[in-house]
Amino acid sequence: MRFGVVPSSVRRDVVAWFGPAGQEWLDDLPRTVWSLARQWSLRLDGPPYGGGSHSYVVPVRRADGERAVLKVACRDGENRAEPTALRCYDGDGAVRLYEYDPETGAMLMELALPGNRLKSTRFFGHKTPESAWRRVGIACGLYRRLWRPAAIPEGYPELPSATEMLDGWRADYTDADAETRRRLGAARLREALDRCDALDDGPELGIGNRDTHLSNIVSAEREPWLVIDPKPYLAERAFDGGYFLFEQQLNGPHSGTALLRAVAEELGADAERVKAWALLRFADHLADTPEDRHRDHAAERMRLLEEA
Ligand SMILES: Nc1ncnc2c1ncn2[C@@H]1O[C@H](COP(=O)(O)OP(=O)(O)O)[C@@H](O)[C@H]1O
Numbered sequence: 001m002r003f004g005v006v007p008s009s010v011r012r013d014v015v016a017w018f019g020p021a022g023q024e025w026l027d028d029l030p031r032t033v034w035s036l037a038r039q040w041s042l043r044l045d046g047p048p049y050g051g052g053s054h055s056y057v058v059p060v061r062r063a064d065g066e067r068a069v070l071k072v073a074c075r076d077g078e079n080r081a082e083p084t085a086l087r088c089y090d091g092d093g094a095v096r097l098y099e100y101d102p103e104t105g106a107m108l109m110e111l112a113l114p115g116n117r118l119k120s121t122r123f124f125g126h127k128t129p130e131s132a133w134r135r136v137g138i139a140c141g142l143y144r145r146l147w148r149p150a151a152i153p154e155g156y157p158e159l160p161s162a163t164e165m166l167d168g169w170r171a172d173y174t175d176a177d178a179e180t181r182r183r184l185g186a187a188r189l190r191e192a193l194d195r196c197d198a199l200d201d202g203p204e205l206g207i208g209n210r211d212t213h214l215s216n217i218v219s220a221e222r223e224p225w226l227v228i229d230p231k232p233y234l235a236e237r238a239f240d241g242g243y244f245l246f247e248q249q250l251n252g253p254h255s256g257t258a259l260l261r262a263v264a265e266e267l268g269a270d271a272e273r274v275k276a277w278a279l280l281r282f283a284d285h286l287a288d289t290p291e292d293r294h295r296d297h298a299a300e301r302m303r304l305l306e307e308a
């Protein structure tokens with residue numbers, strides 16, 4: 001085993017999303033990792049993790065024998081500020097950040113053990129409706145704790161703003177091409193634009209997370225569950241519920257009013273705003289889904305949330 005062996009899924013995704021820049025990142029990776037290992041006195045402690053998409057993530061040992069995780073991400077606007085968030089969380093509900101290298105964006109962080117994903121089948125009674133509610137409670141309880149004022153430490157990347165996401169959608173939907181119109185339909189297109197306006201003047205802003213889902217929460221010893229892989233945005237509390245509720249409503253066993261209420265309550269956020277963020281994520285998903293069959297399923301699940 002040696003540093004720099006990248007899981008094939010990461011290879012594929014990085015090249016598909018980033019094109020030549022992704023290829024360049026892959027080509028540089030062995031050298032990048034080698035130099036970080038020297039800088040931070042690390043040795044490899046197992047094969048890299050699969051299941052990620054943007055990153056080379058590998059268990060390591062520090063000079064004193066402590067176990068840790070090295071993460072080198074192919075940076076974009078969405079993940080650039082991950083170290084900022086981890087540093088601000090300071091281990092309170094998320095893995096602790098040990099080191100950050102501004103040049104490469106690499107991070108050395110706490111290893112969560114046993115590290116099972118909250119989504120995994122090892123979760124007690126994983127297929128029962130009750131266990132699905134417990135997962136919602138665990139996840140949203142963590143997001144509620146993690147949301148906090150954004151005091152950016154010196155030398156760390158600034159957070160992108162959730163209003164930039166609204167601006168992006170507004171631009172897409174105002175000049176929607178024929179295919180987007182077809183996929184979303186006139187009514188949903190109009191409603192999405194209304195929601196972009198309604199969410200624009202949010203209440204208090206703090207460190208929100210765009211990538212809230214059950215694979216980015218892992219089991220640990222210091223706390224039962226810790227968040228990994230945050231994609232922080234300067235955002236209101238309800239923002240964190242957007243992707244989470246969308247994903248649960250799309251794939252989870254629970255749905256509609258009961259799910260919306262549970263997510264908003266556990267987050268401590270306004271239910272109508274959580275719903276609006278989630279419906280915008282649904283609209284985005286419909287616009288991005290070429291297969292009729294998948295879109296029909298998503299449109300039906302979206303309807304249940306619209307009616308909630
Ligand atoms: N600090 C950590 N402790 C334990 N496992 C981790 C840690 N960081 C990442 N992992 C594992 O590696 C996988 C990919 O890491 P992640 O940070 O989610 O990458 P990506 O940004 O590509 O999604 C995770 O799903 C998890 O299984």
Ligand SMILES: [Mg+2]
Pocket residue numbers: 051052053215216229
């Ligand atoms: Mg991840």
